[in-house]
Amino acid sequence: MTNVDAREAASALSDIEQIVRRVRQSRIYDLASQIMIMSGVLVFAGNLANWTWPRYGGYVWLSVNVLNVVGCAVISMFGYQRTGVRAFDGRMLAAFLLFFAFGIFCSSVLGHFTPRQMGAFWPIYFMLFYILAGLWFGGAFVAIGLGITVLTLIGYFFVGGFAFLLWMAVVNGGGLILGGLWMRRG
Amino acid sequence: MAELDDIIHQPLRLRIMAALNALSPAAAGLEFSRLKKLTGATDGNLGAHIETLAKAGYVAVDKAFVGRKPQTTVTATAAGRGAFARHVATLQEIIAASARQA
Numbered sequence: 001m002t003n004v005d006a007r008e009a010a011s012a013l014s015d016i017e018q019i020v021r022r023v024r025q026s027r028i029y030d031l032a033s034q035i036m037i038m039s040g041v042l043v044f045a046g047n048l049a050n051w052t053w054p055r056y057g058g059y060v061w062l063s064v065n066v067l068n069v070v071g072c073a074v075i076s077m078f079g080y081q082r083t084g085v086r087a088f089d090g091r092m093l094a095a096f097l098l099f100f101a102f103g104i105f106c107s108s109v110l111g112h113f114t115p116r117q118m119g120a121f122w123p124i125y126f127m128l129f130y131i132l133a134g135l136w137f138g139g140a141f142v143a144i145g146l147g148i149t150v151l152t153l154i155g156y157f158f159v160g161g162f163a164f165l166l167w168m169a170v171v172n173g174g175g176l177i178l179g180g181l182w183m184r185r186g
Numbered sequence: 187m188a189e190l191d192d193i194i195h196q197p198l199r200l201r202i203m204a205a206l207n208a209l210s211p212a213a214a215g216l217e218f219s220r221l222k223k224l225t226g227a228t229d230g231n232l233g234a235h236i237e238t239l240a241k242a243g244y245v246a247v248d249k250a251f252v253g254r255k256p257q258t259t260v261t262a263t264a265a266g267r268g269a270f271a272r273h274v275a276t277l278q279e280i281i282a283a284s285a286r287q288a
Contacts (some may be wrong), residue, residue, distance in 0.1 A: 004280060006283075015201060
């Protein structure tokens with residue numbers, strides 16, 4: 001029989017707590033990285049499509065966002081089989097709808113953003129939620145969110161004309177893909 | 187007072203059980219490489235302690251090929267989850283008893 005004193009027992013419990021925290025964070029990073037890589041590919045393709053067919057930008061981004069939400073649901077469904085954690089449910093769908101409704105309200109009702117302003121607003125708006133999520137789920141979200149926000153603003157102020165869309169394909173689409181791969185290694 | 191579980195109490199085995207127990211029972215378990223990263227153990231050390239836990243019936247080890255790569259997945263069994271819960275309860279009892287005496 002093993003005998004331990006209160007100090008050793010407290011140390012063992014603290015060890016357990018630390019491991020549990022790391023497992024939870026690793027599961028969150030695992031799921032988030034898959035979603036990030038998928039979003040990155042969609043955003044990259046969306047910017048290229050918008051650059052190729054500028055007149056159809058509205059349809060392009062509507063399709064990208066619908067595919068993004070569907071993709072999140074599919075990844076979450078497969079993730080549930082592996083992890084037993086349901087990440088996408090009715091509440092998450094409601095959160096997405098509120099997120100888009102508020103974004104549209106700000107950019108098209110309260111303000112009338114130009115396509116260029118839209119191109120900067122939506123990525124920054126998305127990244128704000130990454131940064132907020134990072135306050136609870138880990139610093140990687142904050143780093144990725146801040147990095148893409150800063151690069152988006154640099155492009156908005158210094159990259160002229162339609163080249164801005166190519167810039168965004170690289171920094172937003174590519175940034176999410178790289179961020180997702182980085183999280184997978186973590 | 188309940189007794190501590192000698193098999194689980196060893197520090198690395200405690201970490202292995204804590205990691206596996208943190209997953210939902212419906213989850214598929216943890217891959218060996220992930221477990222190694224989470225516990226900070228070496229390959230040989232981790233393998234030996236998983237074997238001890240498997241012999242006690244606390245974990246199940248599943249070896250399969252994913253593509254061409256061999257993948258070992260470790261899952262806590264119902265007996266393992268029960269033993270771990272009792273072990274944690276005993277640790278908490280020890281702390282509570284010490285606080286009462288103080």
